[in-house]
Amino acid sequence: MHQGVIYALLAAISFGASAPFAKTLLGQVEPVMLAALLYLGSGLGLLSWYLIRMSASGGKQAQGDSLTARDLPWLLGATAFGGVVGPVLLMVGLAVTPASTASLLLNTEGVLTAALAWFIFNENFDRRIFAGMLLIVAGTALLSWRGGVTEVPWSSLAIIGACLCWAIDNNLTRKISASDAVQIASIKGLVAGSINLSLAFAAGQSLPSLSAAVSAGVLGFCSYGLSLVLFVLALRHLGTARTGAYFSIAPFIGAALSLLMLGEDPAPTFWAASALMAAGIWLHLTEHHGHEHTHEPLAHAHAHRHDAHHQHEHDFEWDGNEPHAHPHVHDPVTHKHPHTPDIHHRHRH
Known part of the structure; x- marks a missing residue:
């Protein structure tokens, strides 16, 4: 199987397990506070990993592997959308939405990620x-419907809004994906957690009990931090688009755990939406994808093998x-092989 897959x-x-576990914490922690603790747990856990790794290597970061000043605008934009606005919208929507339904609605992230990747980037x-994306959209629409022409499914719209924020985040993060993944995810977690x-x-929310705070931090490290790396x-x-497509199995993980952990009784539309989404993901x-293509001259830096x-x-x-990682130059070459739009195959068709 392809390494990227x-x-x-x-x-x-990892991320799919977050919705049902976060749902169990919402009774103890306010939504914005929970979003903050999830990301702080992610950032602090990854910072510890980063420092331990640096210590093991004698305090040296691989040349060309760390973030640079040119990466900062992309990182700040990704953090604002994906680390601040997105999690708050998710927690607000999750507070009044069954976790199994919310988990499947998270499939919208893959659709919106792909749409932005295709038509904007x-x-x-x-x-x-x-x-496949059309089928996932159909499943999402079915889950969002509440049976009234004039009824606005605000909770579902909040979750879909979170997915839009993460879709923007994903496309911005793609711009810096050649850099150190642990460093990227650690900074995003610490900044987003601190802002939230x-x-x-500011909203008058207070810290929860120590056990709830620790639980949220551990969940954030596992389901947000490691998942982001x-x-x-x-x-x-x-x-971006294909990563989002594979990532679309996350809501099914969350939905299955919700049914097992929380004993939810989903509506018939849940199963119909599941079938549509499963077909799209398949x-x-x-x-x-494979065809003859030409690599233009390219100079960049990232971890690679020869x-x-x-x-x-x-x-x-x-x-x-x-x-190993270092700045290197790719000479122009024309060849044919199966490939994906990775950092070396972003050519026109």
């Missing part, structure tokens, strides 16, 4: 991927260990 599926499993797609904590205090690695290998998972796309010389003494 493994990263995306693991990210989906010009990422390639084909009819099979487009058809300030918003919670894996998601960034998947973006590096698959591109179309994504079975997609294949594969077919990395046949460069080193201007420093190299110990032969892989993967």
Whole structure:
């Protein structure tokens, strides 16, 4: 299985478990405060990982692997949408929505991520991927319907709004996905958590009990922090839309856990929506893309191995260990092989 697919599926499993567990905490923690604790847990846990890793390497960051000043606008934008606005909208919607339904509504993130990638950031797609997205949209619409022409499903719209924020986040993060995934996710967690904590205090919310705070922090590290690291690695290998497609299994993980943990009794529309979404995801998972393409000259830096796309010389003494990170130049080449819109295959069609 493609390395990027493994990263995306693991990210989906980790994040998919968040909705039902967060639902159990909402009775003890206010929504904005919970969003803050989830991201602070993510940021602090990943910061510890980052510092331990740096200590093990003698305090040295791999050359070319760390974030640069050019990355900051993309990182700040991704943090604002995905780390501040998105989680608050999710917690508000989740407070009055069954966790199983909320979990499936999170499929909207993949659809919106792909739409932005295709039509705003010009990422390639084909009819099979487009058809799959239509099926997921149909399932989402079915879940959001509340049976009245004049009834506005505000809770569902809040969750879909969170998904739009994360879709923007995903496309902005793609721009910096070649950099250190742990560093990216740690900064996003710490900044987003701190801002949400300030918003919670400003709204008059107080810290919960120690046990609830620790539970939220651990959940944030596992379902937000580790998931984001894996998601960034998947973006590096698959591109935005396809990573979002694989990530679409996350809501099914959450829905299944909701039914098992919380004993929810879903409406008939839940099962119909599940079938539509499952069909759409199957179309994504079975997609294949390959054609003759040309790589233009490219200079960048990221962790890599000396594969077919990395046949460069080193201007420093190299110990032969892989993967390694350093600035390197790709010479132009034309060839044909199966590929995805990874950091080396963002060509026009």
